[in-house]
Amino acid sequence: MSSIKVGSEMHELGKRLFPINRSLTGAGVRETLSILKEELPALEVLSVPSGTQVFDWVVPNEWTIHDAYVLNSQGERVIDFQANNLHVVGYSVPIKETFSREELFKKLYTLPEQPDAIPYITSYYSENWGFCTSENHKNTLPDDTYEVVIDSELKPGCLNYAELIIPGESDKEVFISTYICHPSMANNELSGPLVTTYIAKWLMQQDSLKYTYRIVFIPETIGSVVYLSKHHEHLKNNVVAGFNVTCIGDDKTYSYLPSRTGNTLSDKAATHTLRHLYPDYKSYSWLDRGSDERQYCAPGIDLPIATIMRSKYGEYPEYHTSLDDLTFVTPSGLEGGYIALRNAIYIVEKDFIPKMTVLCEPQLGKRGLYPNTSSKDTKSKVAAMMDMISYCDGSMSLLEIANKIDQPFSKLYPICEQFIEAGLIEIFKEK
Amino acid sequence: MSSIKVGSEMHELGKRLFPINRSLTGAGVRETLSILKEELPALEVLSVPSGTQVFDWVVPNEWTIHDAYVLNSQGERVIDFQANNLHVVGYSVPIKETFSREELFKKLYTLPEQPDAIPYITSYYSENWGFCTSENHKNTLPDDTYEVVIDSELKPGCLNYAELIIPGESDKEVFISTYICHPSMANNELSGPLVTTYIAKWLMQQDSLKYTYRIVFIPETIGSVVYLSKHHEHLKNNVVAGFNVTCIGDDKTYSYLPSRTGNTLSDKAATHTLRHLYPDYKSYSWLDRGSDERQYCAPGIDLPIATIMRSKYGEYPEYHTSLDDLTFVTPSGLEGGYIALRNAIYIVEKDFIPKMTVLCEPQLGKRGLYPNTSSKDTKSKVAAMMDMISYCDGSMSLLEIANKIDQPFSKLYPICEQFIEAGLIEIFKEK
Amino acid sequence: MSSIKVGSEMHELGKRLFPINRSLTGAGVRETLSILKEELPALEVLSVPSGTQVFDWVVPNEWTIHDAYVLNSQGERVIDFQANNLHVVGYSVPIKETFSREELFKKLYTLPEQPDAIPYITSYYSENWGFCTSENHKNTLPDDTYEVVIDSELKPGCLNYAELIIPGESDKEVFISTYICHPSMANNELSGPLVTTYIAKWLMQQDSLKYTYRIVFIPETIGSVVYLSKHHEHLKNNVVAGFNVTCIGDDKTYSYLPSRTGNTLSDKAATHTLRHLYPDYKSYSWLDRGSDERQYCAPGIDLPIATIMRSKYGEYPEYHTSLDDLTFVTPSGLEGGYIALRNAIYIVEKDFIPKMTVLCEPQLGKRGLYPNTSSKDTKSKVAAMMDMISYCDGSMSLLEIANKIDQPFSKLYPICEQFIEAGLIEIFKEK
Incomplete structure (x- = not known):
């Protein structure tokens, strides 16, 4: 993995x-x-x-957009879908019309509190159009006339x-x-x-x-x-x-x-x-x-x-x-x-429901299931192992046991596999 | 209402x-x-x-009381049931007898810690009699002889x-x-x-x-x-x-x-x-x-x-x-x-158990179930509405849903009625 | 009791x-x-x-120990099982051999952080031997040669x-x-x-x-x-x-x-x-x-x-x-x-499941189940009694009732016995 x-x-x-x-x-x-x-x-x-x-x-309907922009009176693209596709309100219907700055601004969405960000806006279920830009950019647009072009199609597809x-x-x-x-x-x-x-x-x-x-x-x-x-x-x-x-x-x-x-x-x-x-x-x-x-x-x-x-x-x-x-x-x-x-x-x-096959605690030493070296780490492994098997009674899944003894599932599962191999645990019932 | x-x-x-x-x-x-x-x-x-x-x-037995009072040696009513019916212990048996102040006080109940209040006392299940008055009033009663009269009846009725x-x-x-x-x-x-x-x-x-x-x-x-x-x-x-x-x-x-x-x-x-x-x-x-x-x-x-x-x-x-x-x-x-x-x-x-009649979230716009105006208040109404219908699976009553989404029942019930009218919710089972 | x-x-x-x-x-x-x-x-x-x-x-196997000690070069018992049986590691196999101080110390268990205490050590399931003593005592043992004797048997029994x-x-x-x-x-x-x-x-x-x-x-x-x-x-x-x-x-x-x-x-x-x-x-x-x-x-x-x-x-x-x-x-x-x-x-x-035999609260006065004297102590007894019987509906054991009303079982059980004697409580079902 x-x-x-x-x-x-x-x-x-x-x-x-x-x-x-x-x-x-x-x-x-x-x-x-x-x-x-x-x-x-x-x-x-x-x-x-x-x-x-x-x-x-x-x-x-399916929405297709070929191009979209706002031209100022000098014919410059002051807002351009090619530069960032967030500039156009999603599902905008086609338009080609000239507006004053004031009129344009009614269809221009910004985030005044995040002046560098272009917002993402859509209008899926009511026909509409609009542009989005950053507050900072909007503030650079002078009093002018603007040609708005959205070359889109909204039709069955x-x-x-x-x-x-x-x-x-x-x-x-x-x-x-x-x-x-x-x-x-x-x-x-x-x-x-x-x-x-x-x-x-x-x-x-x-x-x-x-x-x-x-x-x-x-x-x-x-x-x-x-x-x-x-x-x-x-x-x-x-x-x-x-x-x-x-x-x-x-x-x-x-x-x-x-x-x-x-x-x-x-x-x-x-x-x-x-x-x-x-x-x-x-x-x-x-x-x-x-x-x-x-x-x-x-x-x-x-x-x-x-x-x-x-x-x-x-x-x-x-x-x-x-x-x-x-x-x-x-x-x-x-x-x-x-x-x-x-x-x-x-x-x-x-995850599965583990069940011990022997009654009482098993003798792990004779099966090599005890760590050979003894350290703080192996002690904690042995404690987790003994705690785990103490709950393998066929009533709880391994995940439930892991939560009960507060150990990660990913640590217990490999131990559980060793016990299955040793014949000490069986799969009680597929979950 | x-x-x-x-x-x-x-x-x-x-x-x-x-x-x-x-x-x-x-x-x-x-x-x-x-x-x-x-x-x-x-x-x-x-x-x-x-x-x-x-x-x-x-x-x-039924208790009837016609009058009750305590007269001082001048014949003045110093305690009078006519003035306040709490003055007589409830279910008092009849009595007409003269007592010293000391003897009277043994049958006179007050609340020393609330000296203005007449306590309410009864003796329903053992035959007894007594008077109640305020501690302040009791303290005005001088050393004297007092005639106690309780004109009551306690007999089958x-x-x-x-x-x-x-x-x-x-x-x-x-x-x-x-x-x-x-x-x-x-x-x-x-x-x-x-x-x-x-x-x-x-x-x-x-x-x-x-x-x-x-x-x-x-x-x-x-x-x-x-x-x-x-x-x-x-x-x-x-x-x-x-x-x-x-x-x-x-x-x-x-x-x-x-x-x-x-x-x-x-x-x-x-x-x-x-x-x-x-x-x-x-x-x-x-x-x-x-x-x-x-x-x-x-x-x-x-x-x-x-x-x-x-x-x-x-x-x-x-x-x-x-x-x-x-x-x-x-x-x-x-x-x-x-x-x-x-x-x-x-x-x-x-209260009843509501159950959605459509699968997935319904489209509310086309049914006019969305508020027409958008304000903080309508947003909260829409949230409550959507939270409510998300639980209308036939397993919980509307009251349980109201508790789950922490909304007053009285706010949800009218919304629920609108959904029933629109055919979106049915009554799963009378509770 | x-x-x-x-x-x-x-x-x-x-x-x-x-x-x-x-x-x-x-x-x-x-x-x-x-x-x-x-x-x-x-x-x-x-x-x-x-x-x-x-x-x-x-x-x-059964372990038998007759004697165990460590002799110094003067033949004195410097560690002696007769003095304290914790001195020998439990299940020690027999040994009779001479060691340097350094070698002896490898088989000598102490608790440096509790220098007065002899630790208790066993080796049940792997054959071994050893001695235990206090850290203070160990520190008094000079450089010398030591004869170790454990006169034990470990054999079927x-x-x-x-x-x-x-x-x-x-x-x-x-x-x-x-x-x-x-x-x-x-x-x-x-x-x-x-x-x-x-x-x-x-x-x-x-x-x-x-x-x-x-x-x-x-x-x-x-x-x-x-x-x-x-x-x-x-x-x-x-x-x-x-x-x-x-x-x-x-x-x-x-x-x-x-x-x-x-x-x-x-x-x-x-x-x-x-x-x-x-x-x-x-x-x-x-x-x-x-x-x-x-x-x-x-x-x-x-x-x-x-x-x-x-x-x-x-x-x-x-x-x-x-x-x-x-x-x-x-x-x-x-x-x-x-x-x-x-x-x-x-x-x-x-513990048992008590059940009231009468409907509504019983009249305790006529049965002498109310304490005759009234004090803070009897009030608390009456409250415990009434709380107890309010739960005697055959669904809870007396222990569960005791926990519910936060009263000791040992206080409630004798009261419950009085109610059984008075015919007011019956044993609903043996637990």
């Missing part, structure tokens, strides 16, 4: 994906998925036509997403979802597809997997509604755990957002991981939700989806601005997020 | 009832019930003969109580009990019958009621034992929630006393109400009990009866003295108690 | 047992058991041959233990275990067999017992494994509660070590007892275990065994040294431990 250079590799891939103008639909999503397919050839790209009814929603199935021994599934619908921003969202891609690579490198892994790259909200409308029965019957992957690439903190019930295997794996990796991690409540868990955990859907993040969406100043870029998201930040998520998935994959 | 002037109306009615010399039995109880019947014509007044065995108890049934759609009942056995004191007890009377009026004004409401006015302890001896099987099978109404008219605080188990619907409705109405409310334990919940929640009776109070009996200095009068109990104090109790009953009446 | 002089009697018996050189096996154990049999004639002494397979273990069955009305059993395998140390271990002996005497003095009591004196660890290998099915089916008795004779504190699950009747009786006896008692976790509960509570054995101690093994400086002697263990220390354990056993023996 070595992760050497994984952080840098993810960051490099991020540089390729960053400039693409993703949105809910359109060429940017397709280009993104095609690059991800280079990394994961088994990835299958799918589409759903605009207008399809999906539960209470309808798949929107399709919504794209992609799916990767990694088969395991069981039909039971682990579900991993991430989204690919934001233009040039790095923590929310590029870190999600980057870490998910490398988690998929790691899973495919394993000799064998207990569970089948279902990994999807979708546009947020409408994409998860689309996916659920096709697969919710299957998912409800088969998914044992899962994670929504987002905001997992900066260096500031670690965060956890629970599933709706908060007590699924995913929640237990996530909180166990973070408690041992970064005890000061920030724990949010279901009431702080805001991403695809809103659909995955909705009443009647009820999937066990938890979220491990670094800085949570909405909680860091760079969120949804041009400052959320590949300096905010770093190789080490991505690697930390990757390791945390991978460890939670490792727990899901490996 | 407007309560304008309800406080003043209750206080006015209190002025009429205050001077009556109530006791466990006798003319005072009958006069009180007859005035309440003017307010609630459907009220049925009932009686049980003295000597009737009721579980482990026997209905006592009956015990009176009253019952009001307000029918609802269901045979399941909400039980409301209050007591009418104390002479001139206002928080304990007049506030109880006053608020109960106006709760009954409010219930009778409703277009329809889910539950049947059973409201009783009884003498404390022996009255609840009498009532239970007649109806306990019926009550045990039908009562879903209930409240004992007492000490609910002063302005000082709000208090909660749980049912024996502490986790009934009544308890949940009471604590939810008080947490949102007055977060600093005082929460007592079952071990602090002292009124009819002692019978209603007794082993084998097991009714779900909780108590919402303002200042709890035994916990305020005016309790069981002449200072517990209609200056201590105020229109605003009564109105606050009325609103708290009414809100708890409203929760009991309205 | 008078315990006058019990502390002194236990301490006197301790003086007789203290000098004996107990070990896992051998003459010292037999001599100890034979003295205990003088106190408890019904005690049955049993044996198991060396080499017997017991679960994952094998009964070790047997392991001894003893069992006492005190029959009760029920086949269900209370199991009490203590160990007799340590040489001259008083808290760990003599206090265990001393208190257990006097608990057995107290049980045999009772007119009748609800439960059958099974009391064993065994060598630690291997003895409990031996005993379980013979009886675990019977114990698992019959034992309702039990205690491991150890470290129960000093004056410093009281301690509690839970069973593995922590919620057995034994745990409840122990914690209730200590909370009322010594609220500052030290509560350990299962992770702090270290005595025979490791076997009794092992997965698949699962006996309800908790431990009440004074200063816990491993937690006091005198532990496993010559300083753990009969000045550290005192008559009052033993008596305190005896009373705590006896009270916990009393709770186990007496």
Whole structure:
């Protein structure tokens, strides 16, 4: 499970994906998925036509944007979509018209409290148009007449997403979802597809997997509604755990957002991981939700989806601005997020109910299960070992035992494997 | 559910009832019930003969008092029952005898630490007599001979109580009990019958009621034992929630006393109400009990009866003295108690298990369920709405959801009604 | 249940047992058991041959030691097993050989941080030999040649233990275990067999017992494994509660070590007892275990065994040294431990589920159940009585009620007996 250079590799891939103008639909999503397919050839790209009814929603029209800019009276591009795709409000309808400065400013969004940042704005479900720029830049625009040009199309097309199935021994599934619908921003969202891609690579490198892994790259909200409308029965019957992957690439903190019930295997794996990796991690409540868990955990859907993040969406100043870029998201930040998520998935994959095969404490010396050397470290290992086996009565999973004795699962599992080999522990029942 | 002037109306009615010399039995109880019947014509007044065995108890003789006083050697009434009915120990047997000051003082009860207050004393179950006065007044009585006259009768008669049934759609009942056995004191007890009377009026004004409401006015302890001896099987099978109404008219605080188990619907409705109405409310334990919940929640009776109070009996200095009068109990104090109790009953009446009819989050915009204007207030309303529907999975009642998302039930219920109208929520199961 | 002089009697018996050189096996154990049999004639002494397979273990060879000493070049005994049996490492194999001071020191164990104390060392499961002495004494040994003599035998024999069955009305059993395998140390271990002996005497003095009591004196660890290998099915089916008795004779504190699950009747009786006896008692976790509960509570054995101690093994400086002697263990220390354990056993023996036979509160006055005099003390007794009966609904045991109303079981049980006599409470169901 070595992760050497994984952080840098993810960051490099991020540089390729960053400039693409993703949105809910359109060429940017397709280009993104095609690059991800280079990394994961088994990835299958799918589409759903605009207008399809999906539960209470309808798949929107496809948005295409060729160019967009604001010209001053000298014909200079004072705002230019080519320079930064955040400059145009997402899903802007076409326009070509001349405005006074005052009129232009009514359609120009800035963040006065972050004067260097271009905000990210969309208008998916009501027809509109607009430009975004930094407060500082806006203040340089003189009294003038401005020609506004948005060369876009909003018409029936399709919504794209992609799916990767990694088969395991069981039909039971682990579900991993991430989204690919934001233009040039790095923590929310590029870190999600980057870490998910490398988690998929790691899973495919394993000799064998207990569970089948279902990994999807979708546009947020409408994409998860689309996916659920096709697969919710299957998912409800088969998914044992899962994670929504987002905001997992900066260096500031670690965060956890629970599933709706908060007590699924995913929640237990996530909180166990973070408690041992970064005890000061920030724990949010279901009431702080805001991403695809809103659909995955909705009443009647009820999937066990938890979220491990670094800085949570909405909680860091760079969120949804041009400052959320590949300096905010770093190789080490991505690697930390990757390791945390991978460890939670490792727990899901490996957890089982251990049961001692002998009565009373076993004699470990004759089996070479005692460390040969004696040090503070080996004493603590022996204590963990004896504490662990004292709970192997077939009523608790190894993860539950790890929490009970306050030891990391990743330390206990290899010890448990030695005991299985020695015939002292058996698998009581697949979880 | 407007309560304008309800406080003043209750206080006015209190002025009429205050001077009556109530006791466990006798003319005072009958006069009180007859005035309440003017307010609630459907009220049925009932009686049980003295000597009737009721579980482990026997209905006592009826007490009638015509006059009582202490004359000094000049023939002046130095203590006079006509001036304040607390001056005579309740259930005093007749006497007409002359005593020295020293002898008189042995039968004269005062409160040295509250020298202005006349204490309230009774001797229901052992034959006795006595007078009560203020410490200050006692100290004015000179060395003299005193003629003591109590013109009372204690002989077989009956015990009176009253019952009001307000029918609802269901045979399941909400039980409301209050007591009418104390002479001139206002928080304990007049506030109880006053608020109960106006709760009954409010219930009778409703277009329809889910539950049947059973409201009783009884003498404390022996009255609840009498009532239970007649109806306990019926009550045990039908009562879903209930409240004992007492000490609910002063302005000082709000208090909660749980049912024996502490986790009934009544308890949940009471604590939810008080947490949102007055977060600093005082929460007592079952071990602090002292009124009819002692019978209603007794082993084998097991009714779900909780108590919402303002200042709890035994916990305020005016309790069981002449200072517990209609200056201590105020229109605003009564109105606050009325609103708290009414809100708890409203929760009991309205609570149900909501279940979403669509999968994934619904699109609220197209149904006009989003507020048209956007402000801090509407944002909070939308958040509450989305949090609420995220839990409408048929496993929790609306009250449980309200607690989960920390919103008042009274704010969520109207939103829930809109969702029912829009076909987005259905009633999963009557509670 | 008078315990006058019990502390002194236990301490006197301790003086007789203290000098004996107990070990896992051998003459010292037999001599100890034979003295205990003088106190408890019904005690049955049993044996198991060396080499017997017991679960994952094998009964070790029997160790006999005749003499052991270190001679200096003048032929003087500078270390002498006759002076203190801690001077020889337990289970030392025979040796007769001459060493330099440097060589001797490699086999000489001391405690540099407790320079007056001789440490207690054993080597049960790997063949070895050695001497123990105080750091101060070691420092007096000059450069010299030393003749080391250990006149011991380690060869097939047997392991001894003893069992006492005190029959009760029920086949269900209370199991009490203590160990007799340590040489001259008083808290760990003599206090265990001393208190257990006097608990057995107290049980045999009772007119009748609800439960059958099974009391064993065994060598630690291997003895409990031996005993379980013979009886675990019977114990698992019959034992309702039990205690491991150890470290129960000093004056410093009281301690509690839970069973593995922590919620057995034994745990409840122990914690209730200590909370009322010594609220500052030290509560350990299962992770702090270290005595025979490791076997009794092992997965698949699962006996309800908790431990009440004074200063816990491993937690006091005198532990496993010559300083753990009969000045550290005192008559009052033993008596305190005896009373705590006896009270916990009393709770186990007496607890039952009480149920009121009348509905509503009973009238206690007519039955003389109210105290005749009124004082702060009687008020508190009446409150405890009324609180108690308010919970006698057949759903909770008296111990659970005692915890609920925060009253000592030993205060409630006699009141409960009065109510049973008066016909107001019945035994709902044997626990």
